[in-house]
Amino acid sequence: MSDYKGFQFKTYDFSKQLDTHIDLIDLLHNTIGADLKKRPENVRWLFEPVQQYLDELAALRENPDKLVYRHFTFAPEIVYAMDCISYVPEALTFMMPTEYLCALVDEGREMDVPDHFCGFLGGVTAPLLTGRLPKPKAILHCNQPCDNSVAWGSVLAESFPDTEMFILDNPYGDDEEGVRFAAEQLREGFNYLERMTGKRLDLDRFREVMAKSAEAYRLMYEINEYKKAIPCPIPTSSILRPISVAFYALTGTEGLVGWLEKHLADTKERYEKGTGGWREEKMRVVWNLSWPIFDYGVYDWMEETFGAIAVAYHSAEPFYQPPDIDYGKASYEELLRALALRNNNHAMGRQGRGHFMTFVNDTLKWCREFSADGAIFAGHWQCQANWAAAQITKEKLMEELGIPMLIMTVDQLDPRVVSAEQMVSRLEPFLEMLAEKKGIKP
């Protein structure tokens, strides 16, 4: 472990050459999966979404004809409605142990992948270009949220020249015209999946998936209402990874609904007892844009040293408001419209397309609703689109809510760019300032 003023952060062993030519699904099962199984029974349920997605990936071995590549901001409901399995290469990097991620990023750089190419995609570029990832039956791609993602489409096309791709042209605006525009394309998307997989869309299955998706969002909004309480009853940083996996990969599944019901029951119990997360809450912050995932010790440090509880993580929060329709009887048109709304409001996608004031206004919304004392713009260094909104977001937060925002560069995945110790050395004076402003002693 490495040390910052007595606080221990993770250390990494980059001294060995790792074999990157291994099955990445096996790697996740043998590392993250094995680790989850070792967790104490009473907290294991917290990580169910991660386990659910690992199980889905494992199921690909027996069902290669169901394999659909899906961009991480393309709503998974379309894949579940077709009874297929969604394979998101970016999700592998999101969950992968740091040493492997770095080795794979380096392998890509040796193949001339530029260092301004996002590590989420760059971490799986070498396996993709060298034919180490499974061959898809179909590929669902889209043009949001960033230039890296658009470039990723070319990598996919070059890697699977015999597999036609479907690319959703996400609309610029969020008005009804934008919803109709997306719905019409999703109709074509279903036609495409039928053609590529040889399966027929079952309308009842589509109804069921959209009903479960709507239920998942209803539960999440209810949980978020409790998050507004002081102290925040949820140890938010501990469930950040499962929440992200849940809403980027599992909407439309029964497993997610079941997990959210447990999550809500736990939240209510904590709320009624007046208990917060793991540590005493003295101030509240919102992480906008990205947040480090290679060492969750950063959040522990903030909580232990300053009582600074992160109440919202911009790119992991829900935005889709499911339409109030009878999903059991809904027509195909109504379901397509709901799916279009879901897609247009996909977290991260929503703020990475169209006018950049969406990013600014979404930040204002989370900070206002969750009574934040400050915001942290942890800018993933390759996320150029949202970096453009950093300064105006900072000014708007001060102007409208009177709260400051720290702007700092991070690489969400790679500690060699900015280490946890470097991050907290930037966070420390900012949190000291918030503590002074609130008149509290860290």
Ligand code: SF4
């Ligand atoms: S939005 Fe940012 S983090 Fe996401 S793929 Fe693009 S560059 Fe990477």
